[in-house]
Amino acid sequence: MNALEIKNLHKSFKSSFLIKQYHILKGIELSVQEGEIYGFLGPNGAGKTTTMKCILNIIYPDQGDILLFGKSSRQASSRSRVGFLPEHPYFYDYLTPEELLSFTAGLFSMSSAEIRKQSAELLELVGLTAKKDIKLKKFSKGMVQRVGLAQALIHNTDFVILDEPFSGLDPIGRKELRDIIISLRESGKTVFFSSHILQDMEMMVDRVGIILDGKIRKEGKLTELVSQGVKYYEIVFSGLDAQLAGAAEWTSQDGHYIIRHTDSNATNHSIRLISEHKGVIHSVTPIRRTLEEVFLEELNHA
Amino acid sequence: MKRTHIFILTLLFIALMVIAGFLQSDYDSRRNYFAEQGTFVTLPNGKTLKVLSFGFQNLTADMLFIWSIQFYSSYHLNNRYLFLEHIFDTITDLNPTFKEPYMVGSWIMALEKGDVPMAIRLLEKGSRNMPDEWIFEHECGFYAYKELKDAALAEKYFERAAAKPGAPSHIARKRAHMIYMQDNLEYSYQLWLDILKTAGDDRFARSAARNHLHQIKFEMDKQNLEKLIREFKAKRGRFPFILEELVETHMIKQIPKDFGGDDYVYNAQSGTVTAHKVLKWKKSY
Amino acid sequence: MLRTIAYNTFKEAVRNKVFYLLVALGVVAALSSIIVSMLTIGDKVKVLKDVGLASIDFFCVLIAIFTGINLVYKEIDKKTIYNILSKPISRSIFILGKFLGLALTLLIALASMSVIYYLFLWLAAGTVDIKIVVYFFLLYLQLLIITSISLMFSSFSTPILSSIYTISLYLIANVTWTFNTFKDQLKGTLETVVSYFFYYILPNFEKFNIKNQIVLKMDLDAAWIINAVLYAVCYTGALLLLSILIFNKKEFK
Numbered sequence: 136m137n138a139l140e141i142k143n144l145h146k147s148f149k150s151s152f153l154i155k156q157y158h159i160l161k162g163i164e165l166s167v168q169e170g171e172i173y174g175f176l177g178p179n180g181a182g183k184t185t186t187m188k189c190i191l192n193i194i195y196p197d198q199g200d201i202l203l204f205g206k207s208s209r210q211a212s213s214r215s216r217v218g219f220l221p222e223h224p225y226f227y228d229y230l231t232p233e234e235l236l237s238f239t240a241g242l243f244s245m246s247s248a249e250i251r252k253q254s255a256e257l258l259e260l261v262g263l264t265a266k267k268d269i270k271l272k273k274f275s276k277g278m279v280q281r282v283g284l285a286q287a288l289i290h291n292t293d294f295v296i297l298d299e300p301f302s303g304l305d306p307i308g309r310k311e312l313r314d315i316i317i318s319l320r321e322s323g324k325t326v327f328f329s330s331h332i333l334q335d336m337e338m339m340v341d342r343v344g345i346i347l348d349g350k351i352r353k354e355g356k357l358t359e360l361v362s363q364g365v366k367y368y369e370i371v372f373s374g375l376d377a378q379l380a381g382a383a384e385w386t387s388q389d390g391h392y393i394i395r396h397t398d399s400n401a402t403n404h405s406i407r408l409i410s411e412h413k414g415v416i417h418s419v420t421p422i423r424r425t426l427e428e429v430f431l432e433e434l435n436h437a
Numbered sequence: 438m439k440r441t442h443i444f445i446l447t448l449l450f451i452a453l454m455v456i457a458g459f460l461q462s463d464y465d466s467r468r469n470y471f472a473e474q475g476t477f478v479t480l481p482n483g484k485t486l487k488v489l490s491f492g493f494q495n496l497t498a499d500m501l502f503i504w505s506i507q508f509y510s511s512y513h514l515n516n517r518y519l520f521l522e523h524i525f526d527t528i529t530d531l532n533p534t535f536k537e538p539y540m541v542g543s544w545i546m547a548l549e550k551g552d553v554p555m556a557i558r559l560l561e562k563g564s565r566n567m568p569d570e571w572i573f574e575h576e577c578g579f580y581a582y583k584e585l586k587d588a589a590l591a592e593k594y595f596e597r598a599a600a601k602p603g604a605p606s607h608i609a610r611k612r613a614h615m616i617y618m619q620d621n622l623e624y625s626y627q628l629w630l631d632i633l634k635t636a637g638d639d640r641f642a643r644s645a646a647r648n649h650l651h652q653i654k655f656e657m658d659k660q661n662l663e664k665l666i667r668e669f670k671a672k673r674g675r676f677p678f679i680l681e682e683l684v685e686t687h688m689i690k691q692i693p694k695d696f697g698g699d700d701y702v703y704n705a706q707s708g709t710v711t712a713h714k715v716l717k718w719k720k721s722y
Numbered sequence: 723m724l725r726t727i728a729y730n731t732f733k734e735a736v737r738n739k740v741f742y743l744l745v746a747l748g749v750v751a752a753l754s755s756i757i758v759s760m761l762t763i764g765d766k767v768k769v770l771k772d773v774g775l776a777s778i779d780f781f782c783v784l785i786a787i788f789t790g791i792n793l794v795y796k797e798i799d800k801k802t803i804y805n806i807l808s809k810p811i812s813r814s815i816f817i818l819g820k821f822l823g824l825a826l827t828l829l830i831a832l833a834s835m836s837v838i839y840y841l842f843l844w845l846a847a848g849t850v851d852i853k854i855v856v857y858f859f860l861l862y863l864q865l866l867i868i869t870s871i872s873l874m875f876s877s878f879s880t881p882i883l884s885s886i887y888t889i890s891l892y893l894i895a896n897v898t899w900t901f902n903t904f905k906d907q908l909k910g911t912l913e914t915v916v917s918y919f920f921y922y923i924l925p926n927f928e929k930f931n932i933k934n935q936i937v938l939k940m941d942l943d944a945a946w947i948i949n950a951v952l953y954a955v956c957y958t959g960a961l962l963l964l965s966i967l968i969f970n971k972k973e974f975k
Contacts, residue, residue: 148975191808194973211812219808225801227730229737241726242809286805296808443970446963453960458922460953464929465902467945507904 136205138294138325139167139190144199146185159185161349163199167327167342169293172320174340174357175329176430181346183329184222187298191219203294215243218287222298224279228272232263232282235271236289243290250289257285260315277308284315295319297328301335313339333426337361343426345433352433360429365421367395368402375414381405391417487531498532502541509545518550525559529566536570539563543576553584564597574598575608578615588618606632606642610649617653618719622660626653651696652716658693658701659710665689666708676708723811724819731823735789736830744788745831748781752839756846770846775854778835779861783892785831786824786865790872791884793820794969803974814966821873821962828865832858856942857932863954864930868892870961871925877969891925899928925957 144163147156159182167173177183188194190201192208201208203217226235236254245253258264261281271279280300287295297316301309316326317339330336336343337357344354353360370380371393377385381404382394396402402419409416490497505524509517525542529535539559547556557577564573578594581587592615599608610632617625633646662680665688669677677683680692680703694700695712702711735741755773794817797803806816836858843851871891875884898921905917929950932942 188974191804193804193807194975211810213810214808215810217808217810219804221801221804221808223801224805226805227734227802229734238726238730239805239809241729242723242806242811244723443967446967450960450963450967453956453963454923457953457956457960460949460956461922461926464946464949464953504900507901507907510907511903 136169137166137202138169138204139165139173139327140200140202141165141186141190142200144186144189144201145197146182146189146194147197159349160189160196160199163346163349163351165344165351165354167294167325169325170320170323171341172316172326172339173328174336174343175327175346176331176333176336176343176426177329177346178331178434182349183346184298186346187219187296187329190296191217216291216293218289218292218295220280220283220287220295220297220300222302224283226271226279226282226286229270231268231270232258232285233267235282236286239286240289245290253289253291254285257288260288261285262311276303277305280304284312288319292324294325294327297326299330300328301330301332309335333430337426345430347433352436353429357426361424361426365423367397367422368399369418369420369422370394370396370402370405370409371417371420372409372414373417375409375412379408379412380414381408484530486527490531494531495535498528498535498538501528501531502535502538505538506541509549518552521546521550522555522559526562529559529562533566536563536567536572539573540576543580547580547584553580556580569602571598571601571604571608574601575604578608578611582611582615582618588615591615592619606636606639610642610645614649614718617649622653622657626650626657629653647696648716651712651714652718654693654696655701655712655715658695659712662689662693662701662710663708666710670708676705677703678705679703680710724815724822727806727811727816727819728822728826731793731820732826735824735827738789741785741789741827741831744781744785745835748778748831748835749838751777751781752835753842756842770843771851771854774839774843775857778832778839778858782828782832782835782861782865783868786828786868787872787885787888787892789824789827790869791876791881791888793824793873794876795879795881795884798974807974813970817873817877817962817966817969821869821965824869824873825866828869829862832862832865853932853942856947860930860932860947860950863950864927866958867895867925867927867954867961870958870965874961874965874968877965878972892927895925895927896931898924898926926953929953 141163144160145158146160147158149156163182163186175183175186185194189196190203190208191214192211203213206213208214227238230238233254236257237250240250240253254267255264258267261284263278263281263285266274266278271282274282280303284297284300287297300312304312313335316328319326320341340357342355343357343360345352371391372380373391377387377392377394380392380394381401382396385392385394387393394405396405406416406419486497487494501524505528509521511517521542525538525546528538528542532538539562543556543559546559547553557580560573560577560580564570564577567573574594575598578591578598581594582591585591592612595608595612595615598604599612609628613625613628613632616628629646629649633643633650636642636646662683665683666676669683669686669688680701683689684692692701695714697714699713702713703709704711752774755770755777797806807813836854840854843854868888872884872888875887879887901917901921905914905921908914908917929946
């Protein structure tokens, strides 16, 4: 079963005074398989947050079906295995992290022993054990985000939805979050997150959905999307005259030469030539399309 | 939320409101709000309410006044006059220059409850608070004459009312009539002559003045003539055969005619004088 | 689930400085009745009772209104509502939980104020009037209705407007009874229907206000109290349903 399935999702908003309608989601189709990390990619205003709110029934779709583990999103029970971290998380600031987790768990009707155990584990996971008794009023943004992640995971959530979780984090924070998300997948959970920072996505997603102007333009495995073509192979070498390497052009950098070939045959040919001439090959790298390029391509098509 | 759920909840909402309405109605039927005097024992007086209304005295006065109109229209309520003066005192303390409560209050007091002194107290308060208004003294004069049958008191009020700015001309007429009713014929005759002189285009005023002048002159002349007739009888032992005999005997220079210029009618048997037209404002006429 | 939200609402209310301020002011005002009673000639105890009851009444109503109008609005404004709605909890339970939380808060506030008041009355005047307990009970019912009104407005309106509407309804509810005779005296059908409609729709708090009965020692019968309880239950229930219906319609962009 898919953790999430969206079919033909439409949503429009009316601006308060004008009769004009803003058609935000124009027929979203996507699916997230159990146990994978799905990256929801798109520019600002494409409809990422709107889609997530529809999934959680915070706003009501005009048209379309959303299924969470096979259950319609319109039912409250569809969210019993779902955790959500919004883009700018805000929690009751008069509570401590421990109290917040206790409150959240209470909404799932867990036993108090279970709550205590899970709270301790999650606080450990997000690195807030030392601060569990300080009121959230005093927390920094990064700390609030970590608490948010913890509350999204309580009650053995199987499917975690994160809205722009990486925004505003420093490189260390980003790495920590990446590690947490990957460990979630390892424990069998499904993660669905949105971002417009492509490097983060590239490093960990299994599948990607690119949303532009209210529609999914491209969806599929990351490896497939980016390997639809190795752009070129790049050979870095030194120790011989560049023109002998069998390439029409070359560049030089720090005493090394760099040549490029678009197909593997020519690459192999150059490698043989360099070896024959007793040159030193430093690296042979297939330069693939980055996610960024895939994305920009879609952007240009639209 | 499913359509059916919305429908059920809406029905339930309506049902609960309807039940609440019935409960309220049931409660109301058992309560007799106004029979409980306690309600008004706790109505503070005007000065206290002024403070309590936090600057909204006029509004409070309005509300209290509107309420009192409903209340005093409920004819089925017994004992509703118990705090009549207190209520209208409070309203007029809150807003001393609000004319209607004085008027309506005095009507209820004088005409419905039948307590004219109470009404007059309220009206006098009105004239104290609004010294330029003619209406309060006018109403007092009306009650003094109609209900208290006190022409002297009524005359005082009408005199005061007539002196206020914008007082309509009929007040002076009423005053003149009160003076007549106190049998001060000469003075009232004078006043009516003034009224006739200053009536201008007012046909009603002129015709009223003429009527009054006719009646007053008639009474004055009648008194005079009948006095002379009695003197004649005392001297001659008989009533004069005709009025001219008085002239012949030099008791009077000339037989007066009535205000319209007609002759008076003389009854030689009884020695009484009467006129073609007699206006019966006084019982004796 | 219901309990969790209720308890959390209670915690929030009780950790709010304004709440403590109002309770403290209520107690101070009630105790100041001693000073006021010293200025009276005659029945000091009556004045003591009056001022004390009026202060508690006034401040509890303030708590009901000013905490109530923020109940839902604050969650929407601060966006903590997303945390709740993204959980498998129905919106109806959320509203009910908020209501119960505030009801609990008011119970604690009223109970503590009334205990202090009773203690004080006993010390100052040596009397303990059972009727006053009934008064506090009826006051609590009235507070529940006020809470449900302010909660309802909170689910769709900003605090400023909600407070204006709620306070207006509270004031109206205290004078609705005066239109009891008025509505029967209207001539036209349309006017009669409209005034009957509004007379029964608008809340009517006269039955909860037994200050006169206490002061003048009139009798309260069981029918009165039962009627008051049922009325409060029905009216509060209706308003909660209305709040649920309104809140279910809302979308949070």
